[in-house]
Amino acid sequence: DPYADDPMRHPALKVNSQCPFNAEPPPELLTENYITPNPIFFTRNHLPVPNLDPDTYRLHIVGPPGGQSLSLSLGDLYKFPKHEVTVTLQCAGNRRSEMTRVKEVKGLEWRTGAISTARWAGARLCDVLAQAGHQLSETEAHVCFEGLDSDPTGTAYGASIPLARAMDPEAEVLLAYEMNGQPLPRDHGFPVRVVVPGVVGARHVKWLGRVSVESEESCSHWQRRDYKGFSPSVDWDTVDFDSAPSIQELPIQSAITEPQDGETIEPGEITVKGYAWSGGGRAVIRVDVSLDGGLTWHAADLDGEEQPPRKAWAWRLWQLQASVPAGQKELNIVCKAVDDSYNVQPDTVAPIWNLRGVLSNAWHRVHVHITP
Ligand code: MTE
Ligand code: MO
Known part of the structure; x- marks a missing residue:
């Protein structure tokens, strides 16, 4: 072996x-x-x-x-x-x-x-x-x-x-x-x-x-x-x-890490967390988070080091505190990031689907239930 x-x-x-x-x-x-x-x-x-x-x-x-x-x-x-x-x-x-x-x-x-x-x-x-x-x-x-x-x-x-x-x-x-x-x-x-x-x-x-x-x-x-x-x-x-050229620099990326898809959460204050990163030293300048499937957006707080322009080699962690309106049964949480060349993520996966499954950077979507 x-x-x-x-x-x-x-x-x-x-x-x-x-x-x-x-x-x-x-x-x-x-x-x-x-x-x-x-x-x-x-x-x-x-x-x-x-x-x-x-x-x-x-x-x-x-x-x-x-x-x-x-x-x-x-x-x-x-x-x-x-x-x-x-x-x-x-x-x-x-x-x-x-x-x-x-x-x-x-x-x-x-x-x-x-x-x-x-x-x-x-x-x-x-x-x-x-x-x-x-x-x-x-x-x-x-x-x-x-x-x-x-x-x-x-x-x-x-x-x-x-x-x-x-x-x-x-x-x-x-x-x-x-x-x-x-x-x-x-x-x-x-x-x-x-x-x-x-x-x-x-x-x-x-x-x-x-x-x-x-x-x-x-x-x-x-x-x-x-x-x-x-x-x-x-x-x-x-x-x-x-x-096709070999992949070198990667495109703008972000994802939600908390809460997780399928989770059931308490009503009231919630914290949404995730990461965002772009290739080629491009800095993440903004992360937009939606709780209603992309109808309305909130700017998340960016944590972590701010690196020099053109040399932003590391990710930013981000979070958003929000309150869940009473009576809400579920949330469709979405995140998307923007880098300093104003590159954005595509909204859906199908148009960027490829046979090797690489460069998967569509808006990340998480569906959660809220306890009544
Ligand atoms: N280098 C060697 N020698 N062998 C490997 O299999 N995998 C590559 C790269 N370097 C690989 C390698 C790939 S595809 C990735 S994504 C990264 O290593 C992963 O690095 P990590 O395992 O330290 O996270
Ligand atoms: Mo890889």
Whole structure:
């Protein structure tokens, strides 16, 4: 059993698949803290978790022609300036289960919890690439990452990002070795993972083994044949994966975490809670909440850190206090967020349905009953 050596996990996690391990925190725990505690940070593994020895671990950085390839120990990586940043990581499949309700999709049934936030620390990728002699180049446009997790045929997880993002110090791409002040937990990439602020989870390669600069995107299945968006009318007979760009920055997203769908609540004062986040460093500027299915709206209070413009890498938690009118039997609670480019979420799921169930960011709707 290749999974026999997987680590222990927190019992509160909602497991979507045991082998490989995929799990999300329950909604009420997800927004209890701005920084997600490591044991309940959502986990998305495609393969068994490698068990790497930090003493013999080496990160291979392929140098440019005429440059210098590097084989970095953890100690070598610690010598680069240590950079810290608070970043929200979201899987492209977050909220996929709502797409499934429109029409069947291929993928894990994530609810609203395939998203979490941590304080990451490590070396900046731009500093490490510079040491190997890499510069911005017109022919070599992508930085490819390879994990040390692999399937029985020896194929490793891989992904890539544009070189311009990797070389931009303001983009703060990290080779992270700490998560919330601790060494990375095994499930989250021990000893080193990539953190690409504002970009889809799939590019944050865990258990990082190799970094190279190439003229093309990573040839990995997960770069070329997955994590792409398509029109609702494209099906598995007609899909042409080469016709769509790989997902990088993610669209504006928000969800309600309290109360939960189907819950029965007391009349009087209620508190509605949730999260909101946008990709590419775009800040959330507003969250609108409706208690009547979208007829009237209230602006929620935004909690959490306000990050610099263009570098709003982390989510905002939000809440709304409201009173439920007497005699009301039910509430149709809806939330939608707006980012600083005035991007908004679509109101329904059907027009953004796609065969892989990615980019599911329609208004989030929760129906609750009120005790008479
Ligand atoms: N890196 C490796 N090596 N193997 C993986 O399976 N999964 C990716 C990414 N990096 C993956 C990986 C995907 S799809 C996501 S959403 C994030 O890791 C999840 O990171 P987390 O498990 O720390 O939440
Ligand atoms: Mo993912």
